[in-house]
Amino acid sequence: MPAPFPIEPEYRIGSGWDSHVFELGRPLWLGGLLIPHAAGLAGHSDGDVVLHAICDALLGALAQGDIGSHFSSHDPQWKDASSSGFVRHALQLARHAGWSVVNLDANVILEQPRIAPLQAQIRESVAGLLEVPSERISVKGKTPEGLATPHTAIAQVTVLLYRSSALTTPRAAPHHNV
Numbered sequence: 348m349p350a351p352f353p354i355e356p357e358y359r360i361g362s363g364w365d366s367h368v369f370e371l372g373r374p375l376w377l378g379g380l381l382i383p384h385a386a387g388l389a390g391h392s393d394g395d396v397v398l399h400a401i402c403d404a405l406l407g408a409l410a411q412g413d414i415g416s417h418f419s420s421h422d423p424q425w426k427d428a429s430s431s432g433f434v435r436h437a438l439q440l441a442r443h444a445g446w447s448v449v450n451l452d453a454n455v456i457l458e459q460p461r462i463a464p465l466q467a468q469i470r471e472s473v474a475g476l477l478e479v480p481s482e483r484i485s486v487k488g489k490t491p492e493g494l495a496t497p498h499t500a501i502a503q504v505t506v507l508l509y510r511s512s513a514l515t516t517p518r519a520a521p522h523h524n525v
């Protein structure tokens with residue numbers, strides 16, 4: 348007879364991508380951190396390109412659509428909304444289904460400001476939102492060589508989720524031959 352079904356961990360990977368245009372005079376939010384800069388990112392919400400990509404990565408791992416299907420850009424309640432609320436919503440969806448974040452890796456592609464001096468603060472900010480240690484969060488800044496996008500910020504995120512199948516999937520008790 349087959350061996351009793353082992354208690355196996357389940358994993359889901361998700362990816363997210365977003366881009367926003369810089370606009371003079373707007374506050375600049377990246378990863379939930381307010382950054383002193385002459386221009387911020389335009390958008391219906393606060394324009395936090397990193398948090399939007401994180402939200403899409405979480406929703407992608409859950410196969411539950413994308414940020415636009417949960418938070419319409421035509422809905423006045425999201426006008427200038429803090430994007431941290433979008434991430435919290437996606438995280439709650441994950442938790443309700445038993446998932447927790449293993450790690451997250453983000454690439455932030457823009458010319459200015461330089462990400463390197465902000466890296467530690469952005470990691471802390473994202474880790475706080477996702478309620479994981481910052482050692483599980485990676486934020487890498489890249490300059491958009493050859494893309495001719497000096498006024499655009501791009502974020503690309505990969506996230507890994509984990510759950511123990513024993514917590515979520517009822518399994519028949521193993522049979523024992525006696």
Ligand SMILES: [Zn+2]
Binds near residue numbers: 365367390394395399
């Ligand atoms: Zn966005």
